[in-house]
Amino acid sequence: xxxxxxxxxxxxxxxxxxxxxxxxxxxxxxxxxxxxxxxxxxxxxxxxxxxxxxxxxxxxxxxxxxxxxxxxxxxxxxxxxxxxxxxxxxxxxxxxxxxxxxxxxxxxxxxxxxxxxxxxxxxxxxxxxxxxxxxxxxxxxxxxxxxxxxxxxxxxxxxxxxxxxxxxxxxxxxxxxxxxxxxxxxxxxxxxxxxxxxxxxxxxxxxxxxxxxxxxxxxxxxxxxxxxxxxxxxxxxxxxxxxxxxxxxxxxxxxxxxxxxxxxxxxxxxxxxxxxxxxxxxxxxxxxxxxxxxxxxxxxxxxxxxxxxxxxxxxxxxxxxxxxxxxxxxxxxxxxxxxxxxxxxxxxxxxxxxxxxxxxxxxxxxxxxxxxxxx
Amino acid sequence: xxxxxxxxxxxxxxxxxxxxxxxxxxxxxxxxxxxxxxxxxxxxxxxxxxxxxxxxxxxxxxxxxxxxxxxxxxxxxxxxxxxxxxxxxxxxxxxxxxxxxxxxxxxxxxxxxxxxxxxxxxxxxxxxxxxxxxxxxxxxxxxxxxxxxxxxxxxxxxxxxxxxxxxxxxxxxxxxxxxxxxxxxxxxxxxxxxxxxxxxxxxxxxxxxxxxxxxxxxxxxxxxxxxxxxxxxxxxxxxxxxxxxxxxxxxxxxxxxxxxxxxxxxxxxxxxxxxxxxxxxxxxxxxxxxxxxxxxxx
Amino acid sequence: xxxxxxxxxxxxxxxxxxxxxxxxxxxxxxxxxxxxxxxxxxxxxxxxxxxxxxxxxxxxxxxxxxxxxxxxxxxxxxxxxxxxxxxxxxxxxxxxxxxxxxxxxxxxxxxxxxxxxxxxxxxxxxxxxxxxxxxxxxxxxxxxxxxxxxxxxxxxxxxxxxxxxxxxxxxxxxxxxxxxxxxxxxxxxxxxxxxxxxxxxxxxxxxxxxxxxxxxxxxxxxxxxxxxxxxxxxxxxxxxxxxxxxxxxxxxxxxxxxxxxxxxxxxxxx
Numbered sequence: 001x002x003x004x005x006x007x008x009x010x011x012x013x014x015x016x017x018x019x020x021x022x023x024x025x026x027x028x029x030x031x032x033x034x035x036x037x038x039x040x041x042x043x044x045x046x047x048x049x050x051x052x053x054x055x056x057x058x059x060x061x062x063x064x065x066x067x068x069x070x071x072x073x074x075x076x077x078x079x080x081x082x083x084x085x086x087x088x089x090x091x092x093x094x095x096x097x098x099x100x101x102x103x104x105x106x107x108x109x110x111x112x113x114x115x116x117x118x119x120x121x122x123x124x125x126x127x128x129x130x131x132x133x134x135x136x137x138x139x140x141x142x143x144x145x146x147x148x149x150x151x152x153x154x155x156x157x158x159x160x161x162x163x164x165x166x167x168x169x170x171x172x173x174x175x176x177x178x179x180x181x182x183x184x185x186x187x188x189x190x191x192x193x194x195x196x197x198x199x200x201x202x203x204x205x206x207x208x209x210x211x212x213x214x215x216x217x218x219x220x221x222x223x224x225x226x227x228x229x230x231x232x233x234x235x236x237x238x239x240x241x242x243x244x245x246x247x248x249x250x251x252x253x254x255x256x257x258x259x260x261x262x263x264x265x266x267x268x269x270x271x272x273x274x275x276x277x278x279x280x281x282x283x284x285x286x287x288x289x290x291x292x293x294x295x296x297x298x299x300x301x302x303x304x305x306x307x308x309x310x311x312x313x314x315x316x317x318x319x320x321x322x323x324x325x326x327x328x329x330x331x332x333x334x335x336x337x338x339x340x341x342x343x344x345x346x347x348x349x350x351x352x353x354x355x356x357x358x359x360x361x362x363x364x365x366x367x368x369x370x371x372x373x374x375x
Numbered sequence: 376x377x378x379x380x381x382x383x384x385x386x387x388x389x390x391x392x393x394x395x396x397x398x399x400x401x402x403x404x405x406x407x408x409x410x411x412x413x414x415x416x417x418x419x420x421x422x423x424x425x426x427x428x429x430x431x432x433x434x435x436x437x438x439x440x441x442x443x444x445x446x447x448x449x450x451x452x453x454x455x456x457x458x459x460x461x462x463x464x465x466x467x468x469x470x471x472x473x474x475x476x477x478x479x480x481x482x483x484x485x486x487x488x489x490x491x492x493x494x495x496x497x498x499x500x501x502x503x504x505x506x507x508x509x510x511x512x513x514x515x516x517x518x519x520x521x522x523x524x525x526x527x528x529x530x531x532x533x534x535x536x537x538x539x540x541x542x543x544x545x546x547x548x549x550x551x552x553x554x555x556x557x558x559x560x561x562x563x564x565x566x567x568x569x570x571x572x573x574x575x576x577x578x579x580x581x582x583x584x585x586x587x588x589x590x591x592x593x594x595x596x597x598x599x600x601x602x603x604x605x606x607x608x609x610x611x612x613x614x615x616x617x618x619x620x621x622x623x624x625x626x627x628x629x630x631x632x633x634x635x636x637x638x639x640x641x642x643x644x645x646x647x648x649x650x651x652x653x654x655x656x657x658x659x660x661x662x663x664x665x666x667x668x669x670x671x672x673x
Numbered sequence: 674x675x676x677x678x679x680x681x682x683x684x685x686x687x688x689x690x691x692x693x694x695x696x697x698x699x700x701x702x703x704x705x706x707x708x709x710x711x712x713x714x715x716x717x718x719x720x721x722x723x724x725x726x727x728x729x730x731x732x733x734x735x736x737x738x739x740x741x742x743x744x745x746x747x748x749x750x751x752x753x754x755x756x757x758x759x760x761x762x763x764x765x766x767x768x769x770x771x772x773x774x775x776x777x778x779x780x781x782x783x784x785x786x787x788x789x790x791x792x793x794x795x796x797x798x799x800x801x802x803x804x805x806x807x808x809x810x811x812x813x814x815x816x817x818x819x820x821x822x823x824x825x826x827x828x829x830x831x832x833x834x835x836x837x838x839x840x841x842x843x844x845x846x847x848x849x850x851x852x853x854x855x856x857x858x859x860x861x862x863x864x865x866x867x868x869x870x871x872x873x874x875x876x877x878x879x880x881x882x883x884x885x886x887x888x889x890x891x892x893x894x895x896x897x898x899x900x901x902x903x904x905x906x907x908x909x910x911x912x913x914x915x916x917x918x919x920x921x922x923x924x925x926x927x928x929x930x931x932x933x934x935x936x937x938x939x940x941x942x943x
Contacts (some may be wrong), residue, residue, distance in 0.1 A: 069835055089838040102836035106854045116840030150937045167840070377845055382765055385755040385815070389774040392812040396793035400785070403792060413795060432840075470693070473683035481681050490685070493925045497692055499916045501873050503890050503897075504909040511702070511901045516711050518698055531788035551692065609782020611876055616897065626784045633788060643792070646785045657780050 002274040009219060010234075011044035018081070020045045020171065020203055021066065026075035028061055035061040037227035038075070048197050048204045050214035053224035054250075059207045062224075063173050066205065067096045079171065090119075091295050095169040099176040101160040103148040110135075110144040116167045119342060134162040137196060154185050161193075165200060174206040178213060190216045211251050215239065223247050237294075244375035248294040253329070255291040255340050257299070261372055268372050272337055280311045295370030297343035302330055303362050304354065313364035314340070318355050330355065332363055404643035405436035415640050440644035450628070450645070454652065457625040460539065460614075461607040464546035468603050469596065471547055472554035476595070477588075479555070480562035487563075494559075498552045505549055506616050513617070515540050537619025545613040550606070554599040561595025562588070594667055602662040608656075609649060625649050696913055703906035710901045720907040727904065733892040737872060739802060740888060744810035745867035749810065752818025752867070753860055757848075759819070760826040778816045786813055787880030796883065801883030809881040810871040817870060818863035826860035 011017040019042035028036035035058045043049045051059040064070045065077060077084045084092065097115070103112055113134050117127045135141045138158040142149050148159065157177065164172055177193070178186045194217050194311030197204050208214050214221045215235040222232045223246075231243045242248035245256060257279065259272030268283040270293050279293050307313055319339060320331040329343045342363055346353070355361055409416040417435040419428050444450045479490045497505060512518045513536040520532040535541050565588065573583040611626035618624065625645065633642040677685075703721075707714035724730060755775050762768075778786060790809045791801075799805055833855070837847035853860075875890040882888060896905055 067835075067839055069838075089835070090843060094839075096836070098832045098836055100830055100832050100833040102830060102853055104833060104836075104855075115837070119841035119846070147937075149934065150940070163836075163840070259885050305727045378762070381754050382758050382762060382771075385758065385775075385819075386767070386771055388751055388812070388815075389755075389771070392790065392793070392808060393774050393778065396789035397785075399792045399796055400789045435779060471688065475688035475860055478677075478681035478685040478688070482677065482685070483676060488924065488928060492745075492920065493689060493692075496917065496920050497696070499869055499920055500696070501909070501912055501916075502888070503873070503893055504912060505696070506700070507698045507893070507897050507901075507905065507909065510897065511710060512695055512698065514711070521711065548691070548695070588892050606782070608735045609784055611782075611784050612824055612894075615875065616894075626782060629784045629788065634787075639792070642788060650785060653780070653782070660780070 008066060009046070011047070012042070012220065019043060020047075020080060022078045022081075023062075023206075024076045024078075025327070026062075026065070026072045026077060028058075028065070028070060029073045034227050036065075036072070038070050039227075039229055039365040041222065041229060041232065043203065043205060045203055046201055048194065048206070048217055048219045050221045051205065051207045051224060052214040052217035052221050052250075054209060055222040058227040059224050060175060061204060063096075063175060063207045064169065066094055067173055068092050073341060093170040094173065095164040095167055095171075096173040096175065097160045097177050099179060101148075101156050101180075103156060103159055103163070105148055108145050108147055109140060109151070112148070112159055113163045113166050114351075115163065120167055130166060134166050137165070137199070138162040151231045153180055154189070157181060161196070165196070165202065165321070168200070169202065171203045171205065174204060176208055177206065178210075179208075186213070186311065187216075192215055196354045215251070217355045223225040223250060225250075240296065241371055242373065245292050245294065245373050246375075248371070248373060253297050253343070255295050255297060255339065257295075257338075259291060259293060260288070261291045267367060270372065273334070273338055276314055276334065277312075277335060281370055281372050285372060285374070289374055292373045293370055294373055295365060297329055297341040298327075299365055300340065300342035301331070301364050302344060302355065303364070304359075306362050307364045311365075311367045313362055315360065315362055316340070318357055318359045318361060321355075322355065325351065328353070330361070332361060380542040400643045400646055401451045403640055404440055405438070406640045407437075407439065407468060408548045408638050408640050413639070414637060440640050441648075443641070444644055444648060447459035449623075450476070453623040453625045453628045454648070456623045457608055458543055458652070460622075460624060461604050461610075461666065464550075464607055465600050465604040466541045467543060468547045468550055468554045469600060472551055472599065473558060473592075473596070475551075476555045476558035476562060476592075479559050480565070489665055491559075494552050494555050497553075502549060503612060506545055506613055509541065509545055509548065509617060513544070536617060537621065539618065539622055541619075542614050542622055542624075545617045546603070546607050546610065549613065550603040553602040553606075557602065558595040563592050594663075597663055598660075601663070605653065605656055607661065608653060683809040686845070699906055700910045700913060703903065703910040705903060705906075708903060710903055710906065720903040721911075724904050724907045724911075729887075730889070730892060730904075730908065733887050733889045736803060736886055740806045740810060740878075741868045743869035744807045744814060744871045745864050747807070747820050748811045748815035748867040749860060749864040752815040752863055753822050753856075755815065756823035756826055757852075758820040760823050775816055775819050778813045779820065781813075783876035787877040790877065791880040801828045801881060802886045805883070806878050806886060806888065808866075809877050810874060813877065814867035814870045817866050818860075821863040821866060822856060822859050825856050829856065 001350055010141070012163065021041075021043040023039050023041040026036055027034065037058075051062060056370070061070055065072055066079075068084070068085075068087065071085070079094070089200075104115065107115065110131055113131045114127055117130055120251050131144075132276065135144055138161055140155065140158055143155060143159075148156055151159070157180070164185045168362060174193075178189055181189060190213060193204075206214070206217065214239075218235060218338060219236055220232060221238050223230045223238065225246055231238060231247045233241075235242075238247060239251055242251065248254045249256065255272070257272045259270040259279070261268040261270050261283070263269075263283075263285055266282055268281050268285055268291070270279040270281065270291065272279060272293060285291075301307065306315075316332040316334040318330055319333040322329040322331070323346075326346060327343055328346055329341050332340050332342060334340065340363055348354075403415055405441065406415040406417060408414060417432055419432050419589055422428070423431075468504050475494075479487060479494070510517075514520070515532045515534060515536070519535070520529075523529045524532065535544075569587050569591070573587045574580065578586060609626045610624060611630055614622045614624040614627050615630070618627075626649075629642055629645045629649070632638050632645060700711075702710055704716050704718060706717040706719070755771075758765075759768075759772055759775065789811070790805075790812070794801060794805050794808075794821070833851055834847050837851040838844065842850065873890065874888075875894050878888045879891055879894075881883055882891060893905060893908070896902060
């Protein structure tokens, strides 16, 4: 028992696991515009799957295909191995939480939640119990009789969630569910969403442009750009080992250093700037090529003295300091004008910080701190 | 299936009661008057088959009525004077309407709903009664003449009723809400910090009005002018109640050709030409509206 | 707190005086004792009494109300359908012609609409009477209804309908249980507008009516061509009074609803 609970949830690594949703070579065109370009993607039961990308990347179109509001131009989508092509939106075991919440303004909170149940096969007598259960789950019991305009934004968001969960769908779609909330409330709600997902065991697919949100809630993240999926992986893998410059740049802050890699054993030796020593980095590459070395600012150390142990080190002077309270980001200018960012936790008070503008400093990192990207 | 029903019902209704009737007007405008029932010739004779009948009918069509209309001074004058009356009264409505719209837009917030209601109220009141009210005011023994005579401002009663002046007053009065509302909408939307910015940048109050307020109200003014000009051009009630026999307006000419002279072909031709004249402002108006929508979307 | 400037107060006073004085004079003189309408001879309500005795006016009023009720009701159904088709119907064969026909009657001079409908009724051999006036009024007022309803539909959040479909509604069920209740105020406004337009119309009714079906505006028009009469003043006063009560009540109801909604929104946010 204990061993199965300890097992990491990763059905995508299990070759015998059947996916709940399968996109197979799906393309969607609106006139001349290709919104979705030949996407193949599997999503598994109980996953909390995030579609992440800038606006216009096709993530919403992909989700609306699952809801039944768009049809693929070519390719197929299946749910539980059943083709969805000819199933209209109102016959799918899929519910959606809309970006605008789309709460019916003429109905009370209670009637909004009961709306879908009244149109399901559920016997009339069981509906009130189910609505009560949903109200309890989302802590809305006190507001059952109110109309949507009589409650706050956060409460509306919970009504929308309760309404879309009420029919116990196999799949719940969330379109920018927290976009309308302010930052503090958004963070609290993220955990609430994860909690509810775990309690109900429903598969969630969330569309968002907020990378922090995707990283917080999702079991896997698909990073999209211009109608294609660039990378699908767990949040940790996306952050630590992005597969392309696009993903590295889209998620979090990063230093990008274009150069040329030569292979020496399991390490790449990257020439990247004249007058600077090459960068050594562990890599899977087997042949030399043009590449970009990417390293997160928090993986770059900053010191007054020349560091001894690290493989990679460069010298420069402090150009700018972005003070964020808990962290500071130092922008260090190298002699040739290139700027590298290093992020440091502020363990001392601001008055006692070690470096200030124009100070000469050393930057250093190990050969496993960054990644070599060829895309 | 339901979608088809939804489209078909209003579509067929409009085809039958809007497009077909207009096709009939067009068809009769190519015919000649006759002492018969119906009072025009030729009529469709299907005794030798429908297609032969239609061919025969079309072969007898002519542009005689159009030639008659363009040849006769009366119709020329009626069209020109309709255009003149419509254009001038649109201008006067703008002169009267703009200060009202401006005053409303600059009124204290809590007053605006009431002022708005006061502008809309006459619109719901019978048009006919509003025109009728002026007969009693403008007549030779009307309230206006009584007032002016008793104040000693004039020596003899003025003749206003049954002149073009009365028609101008009538049009300005009845169409005023159509001018005020779009201008008010444009001015009310205007961000007042724009005026403060203009003054901050060195404009006087007057020049800020001309350089900021007026250009921003332009769209409302254009919309208002079309909304007054288009219906004024085909107006019938106002010239026939206030204009007397001297005022020539094309709506009145059409009415008289049909009801008094019983000349259906000429009445139809008058209608077709009026519509041709109206098409230009209507298309300009539609373009303007579309441009505004696109600006709003952008 | 902002106040009226001298200039604005003057232009509003003059403007509203221009709009309302003629009607106020009409109302005052409807209580004039004398038949000479321009000479005040003391207060009297006798013209209202005479009006109540005038069967021709009462008959015409009854015809007008029937026509207005039926034409505005049919126009509301057709106009709402047309608006829905235009805003939500997507593309279909002849859409441009359809939208042209929906909006054209708004700018069409009444004399042309009236003439063409009369010639049509004659061509199809339809006897002129209440039915033809209802048909004529429905045709032009459905366009006003569809303008009012479609402006509401355009601003209607489409995801509400999608949410209904998503929760298991058929498209028709979604329209009936979500769209219609939300656009209801604009449908009612459209009906009121159509009703008023029908009550008010002289020109189209003159073309479409037969000898047995005279509407009130036709009756008033033929009476006032001969000049001002105290009975017409009394009739006008009654009509102005009804409209005033209606509009003032409606705007008070709207004002109260807006105030309540604002208070609730504040309470919800707070």
